[in-house]
Amino acid sequence: MSLQGPTTAKWFERARGALVNGVSSGFRYWGDNDTLVIERGYAGHVVDMDGKDYIDYQLGFGPVILGHGDEYVADAVGRAASSGTVFAMTQRVEIEAAEKVLDVLGWPTAMRFTNTGTEATMHAIRLARGWTARDLVLKFEGAYHGAHDYMLYSTASAPAGHLGSRLRPLPIQASSGIPDALRAYVRTLPYNDIELLSEFFDDHGHDLAAVIVEPMAGNFLGVLPAPGFLEEMRRLCDEHEVVLIFDEVKTGFRLGLQGAVGAFGVVPDIATYAKAMGNGFPVAAIALAEKMVEGWSLGGIAQAGTYSGNAVAAAAVKATIERLEDGSAFRRIEQTGTAIMKGLEERLAAHGVDAAVVGHPSMFSIFMGEGTPIEFRDLAHHDARIYNNMVYAMIEHGVAPCPDAREPWFTCAAHTDEDVALTLEVFESALESTIARAGDLPSVEDD
Numbered sequence: 308m309s310l311q312g313p314t315t316a317k318w319f320e321r322a323r324g325a326l327v328n329g330v331s332s333g334f335r336y337w338g339d340n341d342t343l344v345i346e347r348g349y350a351g352h353v354v355d356m357d358g359k360d361y362i363d364y365q366l367g368f369g370p371v372i373l374g375h376g377d378e379y380v381a382d383a384v385g386r387a388a389s390s391g392t393v394f395a396m397t398q399r400v401e402i403e404a405a406e407k408v409l410d411v412l413g414w415p416t417a418m419r420f421t422n423t424g425t426e427a428t429m430h431a432i433r434l435a436r437g438w439t440a441r442d443l444v445l446k447f448e449g450a451y452h453g454a455h456d457y458m459l460y461s462t463a464s465a466p467a468g469h470l471g472s473r474l475r476p477l478p479i480q481a482s483s484g485i486p487d488a489l490r491a492y493v494r495t496l497p498y499n500d501i502e503l504l505s506e507f508f509d510d511h512g513h514d515l516a517a518v519i520v521e522p523m524a525g526n527f528l529g530v531l532p533a534p535g536f537l538e539e540m541r542r543l544c545d546e547h548e549v550v551l552i553f554d555e556v557k558t559g560f561r562l563g564l565q566g567a568v569g570a571f572g573v574v575p576d577i578a579t580y581a582k583a584m585g586n587g588f589p590v591a592a593i594a595l596a597e598k599m600v601e602g603w604s605l606g607g608i609a610q611a612g613t614y615s616g617n618a619v620a621a622a623a624v625k626a627t628i629e630r631l632e633d634g635s636a637f638r639r640i641e642q643t644g645t646a647i648m649k650g651l652e653e654r655l656a657a658h659g660v661d662a663a664v665v666g667h668p669s670m671f672s673i674f675m676g677e678g679t680p681i682e683f684r685d686l687a688h689h690d691a692r693i694y695n696n697m698v699y700a701m702i703e704h705g706v707a708p709c710p711d712a713r714e715p716w717f718t719c720a721a722h723t724d725e726d727v728a729l730t731l732e733v734f735e736s737a738l739e740s741t742i743a744r745a746g747d748l749p750s751v752e753d754d
């Protein structure tokens with residue numbers, strides 16, 4: 308079996324000749340026969356090299372909030388590009404975009420642009436360490452904060468059933484090439500466990516520079532924060548003078564204009580944004596509450612980037628926010644996502660499958676198991692064999708979420724009612740055929 312049609316297969320062969328494993332980012336490799344090559348995107352769809360059309364629920368791992376190739380954003384970017392992009396000086400559109408970001412977010416005093424989520428969290432962590440003069444950072448199991456060495460521990464690629472004791476979790480390194488010594492500066496905890504968090508602060512609060520958290524677990528299923536979890540985190544950080552970093556790379560400009568801060572009502576000291584902020588253009592930002600601004604303004608804590616605030620990225624941000632500001636895109640996403648989540652739930656229940664549809668209408672996933680997951684360790688009870696094979700069948704029929712439940716389905720303002728109807732139809736038949744073949748399904752390898 309292969310997801311590649313003949314022309315896509317030829318192009319993937321070319322890709323393998325030029326790019327290692329045929330991809331520019333490790334997460335895109337689905338195997339030699341199944342990695343797709345895309346010719347173009349439009350609205351909520353992508354088209355592969357054979358001209359096969361897919362309803363796209365990956366949306367580039369989340370950035371595409373308005374739809375692929377949104378004309379308003381593309382025009383703004385085109386205009387910016389033809390006037391020069393990088394000047395080694397602050398430029399007009401960069402200021403306009405930053406003002407827009409601060410204006411819609413409401414809580415930050417100032418910000419800086421950068422290019423990727425990885426850079427944004429790296430700088431946020433350095434700022435927190437420099438500002439507190441402490442080294443230790445706490446992250447949560449299953450969360451991903453980018454590809455830098457600092458936080459590549461117990462990400463969603465870790466074995467969910469082998470993370471050590473809940474009381475003393477093992478930070479599992481997600482890659483070779485990270486110096487062993489760095490492990491000493493990272494602690495991990497299960498997400499959503501308020502009691503463990505509070506005990507952790509009793510023991511280590513005085514040594515802790517920062518807590519970095521995806522306020523909603525966008526890298527495992529889209530699990531939502533338990534009532535009180537973020538509030539208690541905020542309280543403990545204040546009590547112990549620890550910097551609270553919200554990594555809103557996935558939630559920012561996706562859960563709403565104010566991202567997770569707006570959705571959950573807790574305000575961090577630093578937040579990182581990327582993805583939906585630029586509708587697919589490479590841009591990120593680090594937003595700071597007033598007390599953090601001195602960390603950079605006084606100098607001594609390095610932050611830099613040749614392309615940070617470049618005109619193309621800034622124009623994309625300004626135009627994306629202008630398109631999001633009246634709320635209609637978010638209303639559309641809410642409607643679409645809710646219809647899909649409900650439709651999935653109904654079909655799973657009708658077929659007697661133990662499963663939970665978890666998350667928010669703009670990013671959600673299906674947990675194939677009993678109960679509702681609240682932390683990454685629950686994935687040890689998720690039936691990836693059923694899920695992955697079912698999604699594989701969906702992709703064959705032109706509906707394309709990520710074939711791994713840890714990565715949520717993303718919805719955008721350009722998904723239509725027809726997309727929703729076709730998605731649910733394809734889902735149902737993929738579910739039925741997968742259940743019917745359950746005994747002979749190929750097993751699933753963890754990455």
Ligand SMILES: Cc1ncc(COP(=O)(O)O)c(C=O)c1O
Nearest residue numbers: 423424425451452453554556557
């Ligand atoms: C929550 C979170 N933070 C940071 C990153 C890293 O962003 P980038 O891939 O732009 O470096 C990601 C990427 O998926 C992410 O999901």
